[in-house]
Amino acid sequence: MSYLRKHVLVAVLALAALLASILGTRSLQQAITGCRDLYRVDTIGSQMESDLEYQAQESRRSFFYALAITDPNDQLPYLYEGHAATVQLAEAIERLRHLAPDMTGFADQFERVWRVYERERDEIVARLLEGDTAAAIRLDQQRGQPAFATAMRELRALKSRLEVRARQESLQVDQTLKRSAVGLGAFVLCTLLIVALLSKANHDRRVALESLHANNLVLAEARRMEQQRASVLEMVSKHASLSRTLTEIVEMAPQSNARAGAAIWAAAGQFLHFQVAANLPQELTEVLRQLSLSRTDETSGPSGEVEVRRSVLPRTSGLEVSESRVLHDAGGRVIGMLQVFAPGQDAAVRANVLDQMAHLAAVGIENTLLYERLAFQAQHDTLTELPNRLLFQDRVQQALQLARRHRKKAALLWIDLDRYKQINDTLGHRVGDEVLCEVGRRLKGCLRESDTVARVGGDEFTVLAHDVNSPADADLVCSKILTALSRPMLSGEHAVTVTASIGVSIFPEHGQDPIALMRHADLAMYMAKHHGGNAHNLFSPALGDSMHKRLQIEQELIAALEHGEFTLHYQPLTDRTGRLAGLEALLRWTNATLGRVSPADFIPIAEEMGLIQNIGDWVLRTACDAGARWLGAGLEVPNIAVNVSAVQFVAKDLASIVKRVLTSTEFPAGKLVIEITESALMNNIEQTLEQMAALRDLGVRFAIDDFGTGYSSLSQLRNLPVDCLKIDRSFVKDLDSSGSGSTTLVRGIIGLAHSLDLEVVAEGVETQEQLTLLGAMGCDINQGFLLFKPMPAEEIEKLLVTQPDTRVDDVLSLA
Amino acid sequence: MGRILLTLGLLIGFSRAAGVASFAVVVHPSNPITSLRLRDLQAMFGGVTKQWEHGPKVVLIERQPESPSFRFLMGRLLNTSASEYKRNLASIEFKGETPVTLKVLNSEATACKYMFYVPGAIALVETGSLSTPECSQLKVVRIEGKLPAEDGYRLR
Known part of the structure; x- marks a missing residue:
């Protein structure tokens, strides 16, 4: 039944009930009125019995008592009682008029004849009280008794009228009661129908309310999930610890199933490691903690492995894996896994909750991995994955603090590849990059695990070596590095050989802070390179002085031209x-x-x-x-x-x-x-x-x-x-008459130049002997x-x- | 009427407080008489007047000889003694005249009740009894034009 029809029916029934109730009520009202009238008639009848007739008889009786005695002092109480009865009789008549106005005429008639009797009686009483008892008796016989009999007849007539009226009223009441019963029956029937319909409507409403309540619960649940989601995302955005974030997520498991617990694994390297669990027995958590899952590709996922191990779960906890989700990052790579456990007989879980948990866990783990990656990239060289200058300085800072505390030395090596630019230019950047990676690997291979290798520039590497006892130890490390680098590196079809120049500074002799040590190692490297490369050089204060001078020259040179x-x-x-x-x-x-x-x-x-x-x-x-x-x-x-x-x-x-x-x-x-x-x-x-x-x-x-x-x-x-060759002064300086190597070379150069039709200039002529020899050898021009x-x-x-x-x-x- | 009763009440209260007895003459409410001269009153209680002007027979209501009202009637109103008074009434009867109707009642209240039933009755009651339910429905008659509460009232 449609909603509209139902309401129309209720309205019709309500109208019918209303009409029935009006009719019933009116009938009932009439019946009640009838009953009241009937009651009144009965009451009047009974009053006739109890009041009118009684009082009349009482009045008469008192009169007779008074008549029987002669002393007025004794007569008067009886007369007074009779008078009181007469008064009450008058009041009863008045009540009769009031209760039954339609009987007023009969009442008036009765009262009239009663008044006649009263007058007769008063006269008789007066005679009696005056002491003329005989006259009183005679008068009573002649006039009193007839008057009283007349009054009694009127009274009985009145009573008869009342009885007739009562019977009529009773019949009328019966009919009215029947009508009212029918009306009330209809009213009750309609009311019952309305009540039934209202009950049904109430039931429907209750069902609707329950449905609404259920919807509200769902909405509240959704709102709660949204708040939890916002909370987790806020934690993610604020880089809260991964375990804290994931704990927040696994604690949502009971929303999927009141008895459910959950655990999450997150990627670290090639494996998924257990992170957190909630609402699970301690022993099961311990078992899960031991599960490191292989981080396989997207298609297989780690769930297969969990499936294999699932059989151990019932033995330890009685729980079953209800649902599992493999977590992927935006690129589709496996970054974690979510498992929800629930008792076998009640293993169903709500998929939307599970999906949200999985989504949030994926976001949290991906964000953490990304953050770690960014943090790594901020401190590492992206090509070689070696620490960068920033991290290296930090490591050096820490190493210096330790060395200072334990009174130990540390060595800082600045390594610059010789002619790396040529490799890049001739073999291309790809080969150049591979060379750099290989250099990084070889450098790490030469050092202890505790030492640090960093790439601080294009072809510049640095090494921090702890616990160096003396510069000789640093020399040993440098030699080892140079030897390792000297082995050919295969890059595709190219075999590349690189050499390096290494500068060494030692803590604490060559500096108290990372910057100073790195600068001094760089200077020392520069000197090694200056001397041809493929060598290492230990920093010295003198080197520092020369570099200081160089720095001054650099500073002054900038404006020298401008200042003339x-x-x-x-x-x-x-x-x-x-x-x-x-x-x-x-x-x-x-x-x-x-x-x-x-x-x-x-x-x-x-x-x-x-x-x-x-x-x-x-x-x-x-x-x-x-x-x-x-x-x-x-x-x-x-x-x-x-x-x-x-x-x-x-x-x-x-x-x-x-x-x-x-x-x-x-x-x-x-x-x-x-x-x-x-x-x-x-x-x-x-x-x-x-x-x-x-x-x-x-x-x-x-x-x-x-x-x-x-x-x-x-x-x-x-x-x-x-047009001209200028012989370097070093050859001219060594000229002598004995025909040394330089003399031969100078002669050869002069001959060569002349053969090419070039002039020859000898530089650095400082002695007469040199001038003479040069002249003898045919040198064209001299300078010195x-x-x-x-x-x-x-x-x-x-x-x-x-x-x-x-x-x-x-x-x-x-x- | 109410004001009269109030005045009477006050007068009675005042008289009692002053130790002065006062008496009122009461008749049936239907009696048309409103005022009597002292002489007329003496004639009624002395048995001379036996019928009211409007017709009914005069019925004298008296109390026992020891009552104050009887003593006042004898001593102050009729100026005679009880025995002389009885003798006088008896002589009237012996003379063959219409006998005087006289009723001696036990109390003021009974007297008042009696008077209620007898239209020609007249009584001398203490003014203190006028406020009782039995006496309140009777008519108080002026004596020499004055009610008991008024100055110059003669029945004190």
């Missing part, structure tokens, strides 16, 4: 006749703090700092400017040689810079000689050749400086657009303190003024 601290000196070159054959521009730096700094000290630093480009430009421009000025002054200016570093040559715009300088200064390109060292020339031969070709097109000449110290390929030398020292531009200008007549001999004599 550089000057150019020019060293004249002479031919075999002693005449001026050229000038070499030499850079001089005079600093307010450092004083005069040797170019050998600051040029490499300037190259490393990238300042050499600007300095080189300044030198070129200054030299050309001076040459142009001298030419403009009408002086005969020889070729001016300017040293250009390898760094300038690598820069692709050298030719354009030279061209711009020559154009702006109007110095002839043919008088400009660019000197480049043999080693610089050979390091970047292809790029250098390209630059030289461009410069050659401008008309610029070239000289190879420090010839003999590098590894020039003679075949390449033949193809270079070089024996002939001319470098001098400022002003002095050169004076020299040029006198040049046509100036010879070396003159100069020497002047000197």
Whole structure:
């Protein structure tokens, strides 16, 4: 029955009940009225009996008593009683009128005849009291008794009327009662139907309320789960400990089944390790704690293994595995497992709770793993997975505290791979990366478990060795490392051999803190590399001093050009006749703090700092400017040689810079000689050749400086657009007349140059013997303190003024 | 009427407090008489007047000889003695005249009850009895135009 129909029926029945109740009530009301009337009639009837007739008779009786005696003192009480009865009779008549107004006429009639009797009686009483008893008796017989009889007849007539009326009322009441019974029956029936329907509706409502209550419970449960979920996610977001988070999750198990417990495993390496359990017996928890599950791939999962071990569970706890969920991260990798246990006879669990637990557990574990990974990455090198500089410094800090407490030493090794850049450039970054990984592995293989290896830069590694007794122990470690690294490394089809330079600093001698120790080890490494690499070097305070000086140079060098601290000196070159054959521009730096700094000290630093480009430009421009000025002054200016570093040559715009300088200064390109060292020339031969070709097109000449110290390929030398070879001063220094090796080499170089149609300049000529020997060997041009020292531009200008007549001999004599 | 009774009550209370006896003349309520002269009263109680003007026979109500009202009747109103009074009444009867109807009653209350039943009755009662239920329905007659509570009332 539809809801609407049910309510319509209830409404109809209610209406019917209402009508029935109205009819029934009206009938009942009529019946009650009838009953009341009937009662009244009966009451009146009984009053007739008890009051009217009685009082009348009483009045009469009292009168007779009084009549029987003569003493008024005795008569009066009876007369008074009779009078009282008469009064009560009057009151009864009045009540009759009131109770039965329709009987008023009959009452009036009775009262009238009673009054007649009263009057007669009063007169008789008066006679009696006056003492005339005989007259009184006679009067009573004549008039009193008849009047009383008349009154009694009226009274009986009245009573008869009342009885008739009572019978009529009774019949009417019977009928009314029947009607009211029918009405009330209908009312009761309808009421019962309504009650039944209302009861049914109430039952439906109760069912609906119970359903609503159940829904509310579900909603409350859902809200609770949502709160728990929010709580867990908050814990996850705040990086609460994994065990705390997972405990919060497993404690949700009773929501899936009141008697359920749960346990969670989380990934660590290749296994899933037990983490937490809740609502499980202690012995079962202990069994589960021993289960380390294999972290297999997604398809198989660890549940198979649990399935195998499941058989042990009933023996220990009586519980069964109700449900299990393999937990995956966003990438689908297995990161954990959730098991819910419940008694065998009541093993059903609510899937939505289980799903939420699994989801939250997966989020918590994944977040923790991610967080751990991030923490690892923050402190480790991603390529080699070795600690990075940050973690290494922390480890060193801790190691130093321990060493300080136990009065022990520790060694810090700074390892830099030699020519690693060449490996990267020639074999590619992939091979370079593999080499770095292999270096990391080999370094770890050389050290104790307690020692730390870190990668702190591109090809830079550091090692912290604990409990080093002496520098000799550190030497031993270094040798071991160098030996390990020297073994060829196979990367694909390439076999790569690397060497390394190692600097060592010892705590506490070489520093009290990680920064100092690392800096000193780095300095020591630098020295090892400076000496050719594949070696190790122990830091020393002297090394520290030199590096201190280097640091000062670095600081002052930055602003030197801007402050005009550089000057150019020019060293004249002479031919075999002693005449001026050229000038070499030499850079001089005079600093307010450092004083005069040797170019050998600051040029490499300037190259490393990238300042050499600007300095080189300044030198070129200054030299050309001076040459142009001298030419403009009408002086005969020889070729001016300017040293250009390898760094300038690598820069692709050298030719354009030279061209711009020559154009702006109007110095002839043919008088400009660019000197480049043999080693610089050979390091970047292809790029250098390209630059030289461009410069050659401008008309610029070239000289190879420090010839003999590098590894020039003679075949390449033949193809270079070089005009001059400058024999390194080290060969000139060792020249003697006995025909030593150097003499032979110098002779060979001169012969080679001449065979290639190149001029030869001997540098560092400081003695007459050297000059004589060089002359004898056919050296074209000489340069050295024996002939001319470098001098400022002003002095050169004076020299040029006198040049046509100036010879070396003159100069020497002047000197 | 109420005011009269109140005045009577106050007077009675005052008289008793002062030790002065006072008497009232009462008749049946249906009796039309409202005032009597002292002489008329003496004539009624002396047996001279035996019928009311409106018709009924005068019925004298008296108390026992030792009662205050009887002594007042004898001593102050009729100025005679009890025996002389009886003799006088008897002589009236012996003369063949209509005898005087006289009823001696035991108490003031009985006297009042009696008077209620006899329309021609007249009685001399103590004013203190007027407030009793039995006497309150009777009519108090003015004597020489005055009620018992008024000044100059003669039956004190």
